[in-house]
Amino acid sequence: MPALASQITTDVDDHLDMRDFQRIATLIGTEVGIKLPPAKRLMVEGRLRRRLRHLGLATFAEYGDLLFRRDGLEGELPYLINAVTTNKTDFFREPEHFDCMVKTLVPTLIEQRKDRSPLIKVWSAASSTGAEAFTIAMVLADLHAARRDFRFAVLGTDISTDVIETGQRAIYPSEQIAPVPPGMQTRYLMHSRRSGARPEVRIVPELRRHVRFERLNLMDAAYPYDRDVDIIFLRNVLIYFEKADQAKVITRLVGHLRPGGYLLLGHSESMIGTSITMRQVAPAVFQKV
Template sequence: MPLPALAPRLDEDDHLAEADFRRISALIAGQTGIKLPPAKRLMVEGRLRRRLRALDLPGFAAYGDYLFHQGGIDDELIFLINAVTTNKTDFFREPEHFELLHRRLVPELLSGRKNHMPLLKIWSAASSTGAEPYTIAMVLADLAAQRRDFRFAVLATDISTDVLDAGRHAVYPAEQVAPVPAGMQQRYLMHARRAGVRPEIRIVPELRRLVRFDRLNLMDTSYPYDRDVDIIFLRNVLIYFEKRDQSAVISRLADHLRQGGYLILGHSESMIGTSITMRQVAPAVFQKT
């Protein structure tokens, strides 16, 4: 009995031509602001091999020809962005920010509100697969249950459609939620019961309803969102941008903060904050005054 035909394997010795890598790097930088220096070439190749298979292309030369000579850029751009963007994320990453959110930022924001049960608006501006916005939602849900004097909504945006789909689905490997405190795991996580399957969890629907995922390119000249946002998280993404783009993004986001609102950067981006005109209130945390 003949064996079934196997899909042809891509040649692992096949590499992206230097000229095509430069073109892709320029395209990504122009579209997203993200830098792809020469040291990222092997990483880009590794991530694009799946696209070669999806397009049934024999190698990188054919992919470069498809992009730059056959007019494939328009159709391929969203997949190219998904492939090369970095999506490192964790629950309760840089936990000091969430402690500050609970202990100081929310109480200070609420102290100036006169209306009954005000709505706090929080924006995770580089949400990746959802660990950050769901961490924010857990912290705020606990605080709202304790205080009973505010409501909240979380906006989660990213440029990658793949990670946004993952965030909406809200299913994660069980080991990824290890940093979530035990009490929060009991309140906000559901565990899969399928035997023999890698353990997974899912965020409870009550919390998922409070987080909205939307695609946004931070390089756009304007953002279609409210201008009375209370807190914006923009952590660990600006390090991939050129300095002029960092300043432009920060300026646009600041326009969406209410007076007294906060912008939170990643600790690795503390030096970027030296050019921000807002008042620094904690490491990598700035207030619009």
């Protein structure tokens, strides 16, 4: 099969049958909660072409047969989800939230706690390749160095196994870390010394020890995590969900926050926050009361 796959190039004039696209859209909506309207068909085709080449399939009709007419759906579903999910992420995206975390959220959380050197738990609930989770860890590591009165742990979860593996490797193209302040680059990044290779960096092991990544589908009925999380980042993912699913996801996540904990949404999702029964303390930042 690999030899055959290397000889096959999918025809750019070949397209998903509309019936198969609608079945894929329904499947992704049910399994992941992501909306795929007809306008997204070309995007889905573009993302699936590499998968077709890997499988040695010449046409989308053959792929549709594999999914819906040859009982291949169960084995192929994780790869289909990886292909169609959007994984836009950056280090220090929407930096106002990290400033708020340092100046207000973490100091308030520490003050509320009675235990000595409390463990601050932060969850990046749509972590993609890990840029957000490692940004959180960098910010908390700097704050810890200045205060020394707390500990921290960061959890990153995502539906895509591909991006979870990237986060676990913690290796990124050098150009991707441009938003990271120079001082933090020095403290928290190691540069590859391989000659001739694409320049890459890796998060230092001292920081990686504070961060773990696991696969999680936000559409699951329950999440297997602690219910005393201090801060949850859920930024720029709800816009892809139907309103009913947005409410369910938020309700489940808020259930994992400790009283006084914080939920952070993307700035583009601020209107979603108006339906949350929490106290707004900053733009797109809500506190559980």
